Amino acid sequence: MAFEYLTNVPLKQAQEEYIQLLLQNGFAAKTEMVAVQQACGRITAQPVYAHICAPHYAASAMDGVAIVAKDSFGATETTPVILQPEQFIVLDTGDPIPEGYDAVIMVEDLVKNPDESITIHEAAVPWQHIRQIGEDVCAGEMILGAHIEVTPAAIGAMIAAGVLEIEVIKRPVVGIIPTGDEIVQPCTDPKQGDILEFNSSIFSAMLRQWGADPIIYPIVPDQFEQIKQALEQAVDACDMVILNAGSSAGREDFSAKVIEEVGQVLYHGIAMKPGKPAILGCQGAKAILGVPGYPVSGIIVIEELLKPLIACWLQHGTERVQTATAKLTRPVVSSLKYQEFVRVRLGYVGDELMASPLSRGSGVVSSLVKADGILEVPQGVEGYEASSLVEVKLLSSVEKLKNTLVMIGSHDPLLDEIANLMHLEDASLYMSSAHVGSMGGIMAIRRGEAHAAGCHLLDTETGEYNIAFIKKYFPKGGVKLVRCVGRQQGMMLQKGNPLGIEKFTDITKPGVRYVNRQKGSGTRILSDYLCKQQGVEPKDVYGYEREELTHTSVAAQIANGSADAGMGIYSAAKLYDLDFVPICIEEYALLISDKAWETPMMQRLLATLKSKNFQEKITAMGGYILDRPGELIEIGQ
């Protein structure tokens, strides 16, 4: 069977053939009747015509009297006409015009006589000051065409026209079947080897945003018959089905075979990355999409292959995605074989939109939380060089991006707290931060990729922090250095210090598994310095090559028992309730690009550093020394 072998069909071709196949099989929207009040945002299935006129009766447009216009003919300033009480009726704005009457005289245009009659000095034009029947909409007129989204004002116009129920396009029902022996329902204390089933929750939220009704089915183990039964049931009940996981060609790949038994497989394997093992299947007009288990792959597959089907069903016009031109901060290497989707973080530095590629691991869902855009590298393109101008699909609005402070550099959990405080103080401001170590931060500022960078680089010659590095990398200036905090650095150890580690040199002890930070981070430079200073040979330290990117992840390895010691800051040790051997206090400062200095967001950042809220938060986290945060540090010549 051909589908057992992955195809490598170009995405665009797959999209087009898939929708063509479904349309040939009769793919079409269902419709339903809904109360007009519930129709906001829904799409009309048929044109809506006014049932009655609005207004549905002739009404006075003024406060005054209703008369028969003829009775007033001939009235002028010099030949006034007197109307007897039986010839007029007093009414207010909005009152219906009584049968037989056909004009309104405004109260200010008439004289009331003592005998209850009135005098008028100008003939009325028939139908003057009368709000005509159908002024707003006439019975039989089309209020909305077919396939038009219902707005609040349209709801008002329809009710005014006596239309209480309309035929709209039914939301397509999309079944989601999670499969896999190791998959478990979301919980707070999963066992070793359990994989929390969160894909369905992501997919459901996306589907609702696109106007579909998701149904999540129970998790099915990797058993052919059980998956087949679940799929048959879902295909019966739904308009489209997502079969999640098991779509790669590996040993647990039942998906393609199951889909082939229940319906047919158009393609198994698309020239896209992530998402290559996707399966495009159907049973008649019902789409069955086999989606890889890795969350990022799954998200991109349903975005590219299911969303167009839903848009077609809902008769949405082709929604153009917002894009922008951005400058790549680092090269992107891509395979010629696939169309690749690379998540990027975006930031306006000056007037230039800079795009920094994020982790490409398809299991890293947090990278999608951080992503502001997607860069598509077409099939047949090898990638782009750094500084290339590329077109990116925006996930955040340009306005939000313009108000986002981009911080790239040394990691500290306090950056998230600063971001939170800034945003609480001004809801229009955001901060995005990436952890690439102090040297990475310096480079990011040099490349114009970031507004600010946390750094704590020890000049091992002078024992001074940061200044030597800034002089070296910014010989012409262009940056400012701002005080942030003093941080307690030390050795994080397992709770209770079972291996009796007392000082740095103990990391060479037999049985001690060290976990290190990545090269270029300030903490790694400190470890390397301590090794040199105290005569420790890195090759004698078990795990010295094991690199983690943040203090927190070093702490997490120790807390979870996969390492015994690592350098890091006190607040991370405290967070994980680890033992801690203090080693030194270091200056953690913020390097700020002059280009960003005057922006409202930078000024807000500086204000936040000086705020009482910040001081309280930092004190609660532990291990920090506050020494005039927010003040400039003199760099000198």
Add this chain to the structure above:
Amino acid sequence: MAFEYLTNVPLKQAQEEYIQLLLQNGFAAKTEMVAVQQACGRITAQPVYAHICAPHYAASAMDGVAIVAKDSFGATETTPVILQPEQFIVLDTGDPIPEGYDAVIMVEDLVKNPDESITIHEAAVPWQHIRQIGEDVCAGEMILGAHIEVTPAAIGAMIAAGVLEIEVIKRPVVGIIPTGDEIVQPCTDPKQGDILEFNSSIFSAMLRQWGADPIIYPIVPDQFEQIKQALEQAVDACDMVILNAGSSAGREDFSAKVIEEVGQVLYHGIAMKPGKPAILGCQGAKAILGVPGYPVSGIIVIEELLKPLIACWLQHGTERVQTATAKLTRPVVSSLKYQEFVRVRLGYVGDELMASPLSRGSGVVSSLVKADGILEVPQGVEGYEASSLVEVKLLSSVEKLKNTLVMIGSHDPLLDEIANLMHLEDASLYMSSAHVGSMGGIMAIRRGEAHAAGCHLLDTETGEYNIAFIKKYFPKGGVKLVRCVGRQQGMMLQKGNPLGIEKFTDITKPGVRYVNRQKGSGTRILSDYLCKQQGVEPKDVYGYEREELTHTSVAAQIANGSADAGMGIYSAAKLYDLDFVPICIEEYALLISDKAWETPMMQRLLATLKSKNFQEKITAMGGYILDRPGELIEIGQ
């Protein structure tokens, strides 16, 4: 009491003081716990921290074997190491690393020996090919800050991090109290004088779009005590209350007094139009907004005065409204006393965005259905001249506007049917049409305000349609004329023709009430011509000055018994089941600007005219003759 007199406070000042007063009184969002799966689109109330690491266990990143890295030390190409079965465990990608093991050798990097042992040729680096704990997110890390909107990807990241429930900002509950003796629930057959209560339905839909939870209370008659009781009840149950209607200073104005008794009134009367009689009130931190009864006034009042409160509650950053610069097609005259909100229809003609002011009647809700934008004329500005460049707030996207065919000219219900067919054939295309008569259409094309115009202008000298007018008004060309339909014009009469009207001259008969079309419409030119030709003096025709803007509204007046006869097309008479005396067949053609000729939407329009669907629709409507619709008409020199 001061509030009995309308104030005229500038809108901006009123907005600022209102929110300040409420904040002083303790206005603040409530929060609630929700399941993470239900949190998409909600706003976090507190930062969300990871509860567990994701992944929460070290897992193999490859298919292969788990070993203790130390056991492999020293292995090279020339000095391979052999591991006995008890020294390794076979595992697949994703499997947990068993206790005590700390490296994975890929299956392709090892040799299986016949005795079940394996041989490796390269030492393992501790933790190689292992997906570390917390690679995605570490326990204790901030996943989302406070006051951040939850996205589908964030839902995934939270579940992966063991967070199943989060604290979000509660949607504010907004009570809506409709008041008025004449107000009735929506129905399909209202009695004379009944006003259908559709404001609440419009407001509810808007409130839901803004993230609030609306509650509609029963209609309350204009009785002080009843309104007061209803308001007290709503203020108790809700976070904000809209008291609808009765907010003008007229005789039924209880609203301000009621609000004053239940709480306090900050302002009664805002310098805005429509919406002037709005009442800004509160009880403590609960806003009570008195909203005028006319729908357009009410919509603008809640948009300007309630929406900012909801945004403040929900901690949205100041959402910047999309605006665009447009050229006014007609002058806008505004009062110096008020900030005025003028609905406009927008259209791209060539590259220029043209804005045409729509009806300013605050009762005309259909004008809001047609509006693409709002022009704000500041207080103190008298208005703008035609051709001024103005900034408009967009209600439709630029993309939709660029795909909207703007048709301004003679009315015919078939235009709505054409619009519907075009959109069904290509969901990205729209048509907006305005009924200003044939001459109005010619002028709109001349001013560059429209792409096309329906026209049927009889040259009374030659008996020919349209061509003479086009030669006159477009002496240098720049337009094309396209066949559309032949239309049956005639006299529309009450069903059964009770007054025995047989021919045009019968409209002068005593007791016959005529209803006319507006000057400049082709039908009016025809009536005037018939008068002249047949010796009818307009002043002898009762109601000749009574002008309606469409065939349908002429038919509606006759059908509703407020007129006896009027000129119009057969399809309108048929729609209202009226009697009809045929008079002539006229050529209804489309005048098309050369600037728009080559656009996809115009080509689609021409294709639609030639389509079978169009022919079928037109035949069903009755009174049309199809004569090669969509073909060019030679204009000549």
